[in-house]
Amino acid sequence: MTALSQQYDQRMRKDTRIRRLVTLFGGGILVLLLVIVWHLVSQTAPLFISPSFEKAQTFDFPDRIVLSVGDILEDGLLVQQASPCGIETAQVSEQNKVVDRILKPCTHSLSIREERDQRWLFDISANGQVRIQGIDGDNATYAFALPETDWQQRLETDYAISLPHIAIRVTTASQHLIFWVDTRRLTDIHKDEYPASDAVVLLPGQQKVVTFQGRKIALTERGRESRQTYQHDYPINWIGRIENSRSLYVSDRSGKVERWVVVNKSGRFEYVKTYSLFLEDNEQPLTVQAHANTNAGFVLTDMGRLILFNRVSGELLDIIQLVDIPISWSWYGNRLYLVYPGKVDVWTINNLAGVNTPTSLFVPQWYEGYLGPEHVYQTSSGRDFNEAKYALIPLLMGSLKAALAALVVAIPVSIGAAIYTGFFTTRRWRKSIKPAIEMLEAVPSVVIGFIAAVALAPVADKLLTSLLLFIVTLPLLLFVVALFQHRIAVKMPTRLRFGADIAAITLCTLVWAGLSLYVADSVMPIEIFSGSSKTTLIVAIALGLAISSTIYTLAEDAIESVPSGLKNASFALGATRLQTLRNIVLRVAMPGLIAAVMLGFGRAFGETMIVLMVTGNTPIPSWDLFESLRALTANIAIELPEADTGGALYSVLFFTALTLFIFTFIVNTVAEWLRYGMREKVKYD
Amino acid sequence: MIRPISPQQRQSLVINACAFATATLLLALVALVGYMTWRGSAFIWPDPIYLVQYNEPDGEVKQAYAQWHKGAADNSTVRLSVSTSSRPYQTQSILDASQFLFSEEVEQAAQIELVDGRTILAVPAAVSDVNNAQLPLSELSVQTRSEDIIDRRIAYIRRVELARLHENIAIYNRREVEAEAPGRLQLEKAYAALQEELRLLEKKQQAYTLTVRFYDGETFSIQLADIARITYPSTMSLPDKAKAAAISLWYFLTDSPKQANTAGGVFPALFGTVVMVFLMTIIVAPFGVLAAVYLHEYAPKNPFTAMLRICVSNMAAVPSIVYGVFGLGFMVYTLGGQIDSLFFADTLPNPTMGAPGLFWAAATMALLTLPVVIVATEEGLSRVPNSLRMGSYALGATKFETVWRTVLPIASPSMMTGLILAIARAAGEVAPLMLVGAVRFAPDLPIDGTFPYFHLDRQFMHLGVLIYDGAFNSQPDTKGAAMMFAACSLLLLVVLILNIVAVVLRTRLRERYQ
Amino acid sequence: MLKLFDYEKTDVSQLTDEQTAIKVSGLNLKFGKKQVLHNINLRIPKNQITAFIGQSGCGKSTLLSCFNRMNDLAGDCKVSGKILVHGRNVYSKRENVSKLRASVGMVFQKPNPFPMNIYDNVSYGLKLQGRVVRREMDDAVEQALKDAALWDEVKERLFEPASILSGGQQQRLVIARALALKPSILLLDEPTSALDPLTTLIIEELMGALKKRCTIVIVTHNMQQAARVSDYTAFLHQGEVVEYSDSDSLFTLPQKKQTEDYITGRYG
Known part of the structure; x- marks a missing residue:
């Protein structure tokens, strides 16, 4: 007996374990759901978090003059001054080992300029x-000569x-001399x-x-032939690019500080x-400096303030007060290097992706051009200093x-079919038609997209005209058939009567569709739609x-599911099927119909493959x-594989995914609530 | 003059409109399946070869062997696939109807399919051996058969014997056996012998060539080893054509894609799809069934359970691309990155599990199809009459015993239905897979002979992704598109059959417990 | 002295503990907010057939289901009071419900054989207990089917599905299934209300035979059945025991007017 008791206890314990x-x-x-949302x-x-500066570290170089840093x-x-004159590049990560040295005579003027990640030494x-x-x-070297007399008169360069x-x-003393050189024709130097x-x-x-004085700004082309002038409302003290x-x-x-962007006004750049x-x-x-691959920029002021801002929208993101004003600066990723005479301060910018604020x-947004x-x-890649457009x-x-x-x-097609099989036809027909239509649900969207892209798109012109023709003539056709249908139907044997509806219509549809396809070219000119x-x-x-199929099923x-008791009550009072449909069935089923349409809309909004394969995927904000159009879903499929983890585009794409998620949720x-409400209402049957 | 419409006629109008809507949907389905099958079958059904005469744009009159293209769009253009001496490998030619002169079927012309996927249309003239001695054409079939045997032997040597030797040598290397050991020397001798045999076989393989002649009289030599198949489509009767189509179908299912997805077969994509679906089923089945059992048998009737059901319903409605995003961001980068730093740190920065691959794809699809399995299983559980449960409890069974012995066996067909629907969905869903591991071309299969045999981190090919790629890269009327249509038909067929099976199962179940 | 009625008549209120199979003390049961059973006190005698009768909804099935704690499964059920089955309070926290239900068998109104073959149906409960020796199981199945008076009809087709049996045969199968576990108490909840009169008689005869080996409690709304079959009858009304005595007395000389009204068909 004890053994049996033990066994029962064992069974109970197993039951508890399994329950857990x-x-x-x-x-x-x-x-799972929470993890996904999180x-x-x-x-x-x-x-949603604003970028901010944070002092990371300082490199001290007490024994050298640092000119520029990578x-x-x-x-x-790191580029530092070589002794006695010239520059050296040093590898900081290897104990400042000198990598390259360019010595120059001390009578030369040396200057370093950076453009698009490439630093150049100007040696005159x-x-x-x-x-x-x-x-x-870039190891290129360009050599040319400026007029000696001009050069020797220099006060500033x-x-x-x-x-x-x-x-x-x-x-x-008296003028600015601007020398223009084209590296492709180094001998041809132009002076303005x-x-x-x-x-x-x-x-x-x-x-x-760009020249400015007082309130006037002038933009003059090389050669001084073309010139634009602008009037500003205040005297200008600085212009930067x-x-x-x-x-x-x-x-x-x-x-x-105003931002001006270049635009193309009927051929002229202003x-x-x-x-x-x-x-x-x-x-x-x-x-003012721009970030290479985000829309961030910073302004360094003469009061030592460093202002981080979104250079497209103008939103200020963070402002810090520096102790000293740096002599040079470089910006890579989220690292800002500020060069001082004996040291380099490294500031990190936290959450740089946040430069794309939700507002932006x-x-x-007003973009350049x-x-x-x-x-x-429009997404761009790499460090090309293009504005990211999200x-x-x-x-x-x-x-x-x-x-x-x-x-x-x-909607018309699926609701019409739903009314037909759910209300008008007999049980027998419903049993055969319903599963057939539901098979449509199973067709993978990539297959539909494939056929649409490969078979329909090339004949889109013809399709459009024939479709218009078909739609315009359809009501007429239905009307004509309707005039005679009832009279013929009552003469037909009962068994065939209901089937005759759909058989006749199917046939007519086929014939008429085929006809309109053939006839379309001659009736309507296709060319009105081409282009x-x-x-x-x-x-x-x-x-x-x-x-x-989704809408149809629901x-x-x-x-x-409208209770037959209700329908029978209506018929018993002498209503026709149409009247019963309008007054009773549709009214009772309305929440369910609305839910069906909502779910269909949700599905259409979230569908990826069809829009990806059929549209041109160009994001045009037009109704x-x-x-052409580009959908939110297709956008994710196109962009996400290439986006850098943690970058701005990555976050933006996740934002769109979150939007899709919340929207369908x-x-x-709401649709489920509607359907639940409807089910409760008809439950008494 | 215009009589007012009677209520009967108004009703008829509405009925007609509804019937029209129904007809549209049914016709759309039929048209979809029918069109797909028609275009797809063009890929495997043999095309007769014609001698075609037409005007070149420069006025020259050309005659060549060609095949027509099915699926030509309209009546004003004619699309041919032509083989000429200057362009022996079938090239597309689009002619205006006016350029076309005449055509007639040619019986002697053969369709010569090469191993690399290209095709030549020409008349075989002679077979020559290594000494350039001419052999009669009747020898062709004999020679092709012996070529086949040589091919198989070479493949066998490579795949089995050499691979075995490689493994053994690798084992020796791992055990650091010295180079002079007799075992190792023996292996190396065997290796050398096999290499020599291979060399001789390959030489023999390349010995024979087939000379063919184009219409303009020019000849062209093809190595017999390069030929995959020679058929004479113009001489085929209907049973012959059916047989040839069956063979083409076989190649379609077992070959790799060639010539940028315009020739060959879809085997890697099919294999990849099957492997991924199998892996996904292993992941989703226990989770889905257990979750459904909880919801139906164990969960108390409180708002928390209602919320769980809402969760399941919403998970079913979430767009598939969002699952792909989650799969990429969380599973691949976060989880995969963690796994890499814990287990595969020595191969970093090259990611192992931290990059899209088979396992993550299967996991993502498992997540996607989880609601399907849960709903189907729950439906099955709800159809078990409660009286059976009561009977089991009354005999002293615990809840687990009741569920395990009585409820689940009755509900198992519903579980199967759910799994089948999940499989159908996974086979056809493309969007999330593009983000988590399915690629347009993968050099290796996810399962092969090298350890660890089941490569969970490899990228794989998928039938749906292949079709997506095909839509972007192929023009609608080339022969290449025919292969894409065939792939589409295959996918459609598989998915529809799975769904029909599931529906039949479900209907039979409903009737059983009515 | 001519004994007109040949049986042992014990006053239910005088039952000793040895003679009691089930002792119910102060049992109150609530489903949610609704109180279904009020302060039930009675003793079910061993090896006798006791019947619960009363209107629909009076709580007789609920009371029956308390004896093997099947009420726990109905959700939100609150029980206070004691039910002692062979001296053990089945509502104590340490009670092993599985064990209880194996020794207190139950048969329901609608036969509910499992969708398995006859043999598997009968051996279901035995398999749960882990007895897998085939010979032993065969013997137990045979014995159970004999006890349920079904053996002769199914011995040739033990491995055919239970669904081939008629309604009456299925009900006997279900009884065999319960008997296979050798319960000391067998609860029957309107076991013949879904069956035809002939089959009903067969099952009633069966009950008579079974009471030698176990205590039987039956719920029925058929008073003639209760009068025919049971030794003791309790009449319940709105969750209370109105009258409880030996069947003879109750049906011929009911003490309470309510009982008399019910029996004579004035209501119910």
Whole structure:
């Protein structure tokens, strides 16, 4: 007996163990969902946290003069003064081992300029012989000669390089001499003269020079043939440019710094004002620098303030007060190196991806080259100093456009079919038709997309015209048949009567569709549609087909589950089937129908393959049905494999994924609630 | 004049409209499947070879052996696949209807399919051996058979015997046996002998060539070793054609893709799909079934359980690409990165599990199909009459015993239905896979003869991804597109069959417990 | 003295502990907020057939289900009081419910054989207990089927599915299934209400034979059945025991008016 008792206890214990295990798995569902949400949110979070400066470390170089630094934390080189004259590059990570040394006579003027990650040494001899050579990267060397007399009269010089153009400013007592050199034709040096009263900024990339005095700004081309003038509202005290010269920053005495961007106004390149940054009274920028692959930029002012900002939207992100003003600076990734005479301070920027604030994703931004603020989505790669354009509105509009167009196609078809099989036909027909339509649900979307892209898209023109013809004539056809249908139907044997409906219609549809395809070319000219993108139409058809089955299943369920007691009551009062449908069935089934449409919409919004394969995937923020589109989902599929983990694009893509998740969550919950409510209502049957 | 519409006629109009909607959906389904199968079968059904005469744009009249293309879009252009002496490997030619002169079927012309996937249309003239002696054409079949035997022997040597020797040598290396040891010397001798045999076989393989002639009289030599198959499609009767189509189908299923997915077969993609689905089933089945059992048998009726059900329903509605994003961000980068730093630190910075691969793809698809399995299993559990449970409890069974012995066996067909639906979904879903491990071309299969045999970190090919790639890269009317259509048909067929099986299972179940 | 009725008549209120199979003391049961059983006190005598009768919803099935704690499965059930089965309080926290249910068998209104063959049905409970020796199991199955008076009808087709049996045969199969565990108490919840009169008689005869080896408690709404079959009858009304005595007395000379009204069909 005891053994048996033991056995019972054993069984109970096993039962408890298993119960714990199963509960674990049950709770695991919730855990999974939470993990998914948490992960999406955590990867999106950087967008919502503002970037900030943090002092990382200081490299002391007490025994040398540091001229410029590369990315020394990532094995970059340091450029220091060589003795007696010249420069040396040293590897900081290897105990400052000297890698290269370029000695020059001390009578030469040496200067280092950086453009797009490449540093150049400008070496000009006493008599104007110029030698420009690349430091630690491009090893090119360019040699040419400036006029000796001009050179020897110099009081001040400035250099700028943007291959293949080089500009050198020699300021004498009375004028600024600007020498333009093209590396492709080094002997051909062009000299322009400007009055010394103007302040000059070189824009070598565009072969232009900005001069300003008082409130006037002038942009003059090399050769002084073309000139644009602008009037500013305050006297200007400084103008700076960023790496690609497509943006200028104009600082005036009111403490305002305005960003001007270049635009193409009917063939001419001009600058227009965008936003303003506000400094303290009497504060003036020393430099404005752009980040190589995000939209960040910083302003270093003469009061020692370092301002981090989004250079497209103008939003200020972080401001710190430096103790001293650095003599040179470099910016790599999230590391900002500030060079002082005997040391280099390294500042890290936390959460640099946060430069793309949520506002910048949804509000129109004014990018370089655009005539006004616009929603633009265009990703760039590498360190090319291009502005990252992450407007999400075009993608949202694309997804909405595709989903709504699909609904326009899907709703009439699926609801009509649901009414037909759920209400009008007999049980026998329903048993055969319903599973057939539900098979459509099983077709993989990649297959639908394939057929749409490969078979439908090439004949889109013809398809569009024949479709229009078909739709226009269809009501007429249905009407004509309807006039006679009832009379013929009552004469037919009962068994065939219901089937005759669908058989006749199927036949007619086939015949008429075929006819309209043939006839379309001659009736309507196809050319009215050529030239515009018909991808939205094809997407509407393909996506509509894909979601039709979803909507059909749920709508049919709703209609069929209307209690027969209600329907019979209506019939008993003499109502026709149509009247019963309108007054009773649709009214009762309405929540279910709405839920079906909502779920179909959710599915269309979240569908990837069809929009990816059929549309041109160009993110155009337009509701025009004849423009291509890019959907939110397709965007993720295209961009995510190439995005750097933790970068701005990565966070933006996760943000879109989170949006999709939340959207479908809400739609699905509301739809389920509607369906639940409907089921409760009809439960008494 | 216009009579008002009677209620009957109004009703008929509405019925017609609804019937039209139904017809549209049914026709769409039929058209989809039918079109796909038609275009796909063009890939395996033999095309007769014609002698075609047409005008070149420069006015010249050309005659060549060609095959027509099915699926040509409209009546004004003619698409041919032509073999000429200047361009022996079938090239596409698009002609305007006006350029076309005449065509007639040619019986002597053969379709010569090469091992690398290209095809030549020409008349075989003679077979020559290494000494250039001409042999009669009747010898061709004999020679091709002996070539086959040589091919198989070479493949066997490479795959089995050499591989075995490699392994043994590797074992010796690991044990650091010295170079002079008799065992090792023996291995090396065997190795050398096999290499020599291979060399001789390969020489023999390349000995024979087939000379073919194009219409313009020019001849062309093909090495017999390069020929995969020679058929005479113009001479085939219907049973012959069916047989040839069956052989083509076999090649389609077992060959690798060649010539940028326009020739060959889909075997790697098929294999990759099957392996991934298998792995996914192993992951999702226990989780899904246990979760469903919890929800239906163990969970108390409180708001928490209702919330769990909402979770399941929402997980089913989440767009598949979001699962791909989660799979890439969390599974591949986070989990995979952790696994790499713990177990594979010596191969860093090259990622092992920290990069998209087979395992993560299977895990992501398991997550995607989890709701399907849970819902189907729960449906099955709910169809078990409660009286059976009561009977089991009354005999003293614990809850686990009741579930395990009584409930689950009855619900197992529903579980199967759920798994089948999950498999169908995984075979057809592409979006998340593109992010977590399926690639357009993978050099190796995920399972092969090298340790550890089951490569969970490898990237693999998938049928759906192949089709996606095909849509972007192929033009609609080339012969290459035919292979893509065939792949599409295959995928569609597999998915539809799985779904039909699942539906039949489910219907039979419903009737059983009515 | 001519004994007109030949049986042992014991006054239910005088039962000793040895003669009691189940002793119910102060049993109150609530489903959620609704109190279904009020302060039930009674003793079920050993090796006799006791019947619970009463209107629908009076709580007789609920009371029956307390004896093998099947009520636990109905959810949100709160029980206070004691039920002593062979001296052991089945509602104590340390009670092994599986063990209890193996020794207190139950048969339900609608026959519920498992979708297995006859042999597996009967041996289900035995398999749970881990007895896997084939010979022993065969013997136990045979004995159980004989005890349920089904053996002769199914001995040739032990391995055919239970669904081939008729309703009456299935009910006997279910009884055999319970008997295989050699329970000391057998609870029957309206066991014949789904069966035809002929089969009902067979099962009633079976009960008579079975009471020699176990105590039988039966719930029935068929008073004639209760009068035919049971030795003792309890009449319940709205969760209370109105009257409980030996069947003869209850049906011929009911003490309470309520009982009399029910028996004579004035309500119920």
